[in-house]
Amino acid sequence: MGVLLRWFGAFGLLSATFNPTQWNFYRWAEAHYSTQLPLTVLLGLLLAVAFIIYIAATLRSLGAFGMLLVAAVFAALIWVLVDWGILSTANSSLNIWLGILALSLVLGIGLSWSILWQKMSGQATVDEVDE
Template sequence: MGFLLRWAFAFLLLAATYNPTEWNVVRWGMANYATQIPLTILACLVLLVGYIIYLRATLRSIGLFGMLLILAVAGTLIWVLFDFGWISLANPTFNTWLGLVVLSLVLAIGLSWSIVRRKLSGQADVDDVDG
């Protein structure tokens, strides 16, 4: 359940920033920036805080190499699904949602990795030990 919540929040963060619908901060901000500057800046700062939390935790737990490795596995999985004819990449809307799912999985895995590693190995991270 914990991983699913981390993934859902990562997906919401990414989808709130940009998605193929009209309901995202990028499109809303571009349309309303001139009339609602403070609200646009507030929305962007709230999203920035979310990105800092997720990216910092992901980089600390799996690092850049881990992020690239997860992206490579996800990309190869998409390639296999495409090669078998199970998915089509002709629809740009589908491709955008697929990209959001993959990126949110990378962030969720990064945020959850220390917990998984501790349960598998029994070793705590230095940050996890109460002093």
């Protein structure tokens, strides 16, 4: 359940920042920047902090190569689905949602990697502490 919540949090963060609908920070900030500058800056900073937390945790657990590898797996899966005719690249909104889904899965796996690793291998991971 914790893995699902971490993924859902990443999906929520990414889709709140940008999605193909009108309900996202990017479009809201674009429309209200001149009249709501302090609120726009505050919300932008809160989103930036959330992204930093997610990306730093993912980089710490998977590393840059691991992030690229997980992203490549999901990209290859989407490629296979397009090749088999299950997905179409003609719908730009669907493509954006697939990109959000793939990126959220990368971040969700990165945040949950120690849990997944412990379940797969039986080995617990701990942070290194410098003394």
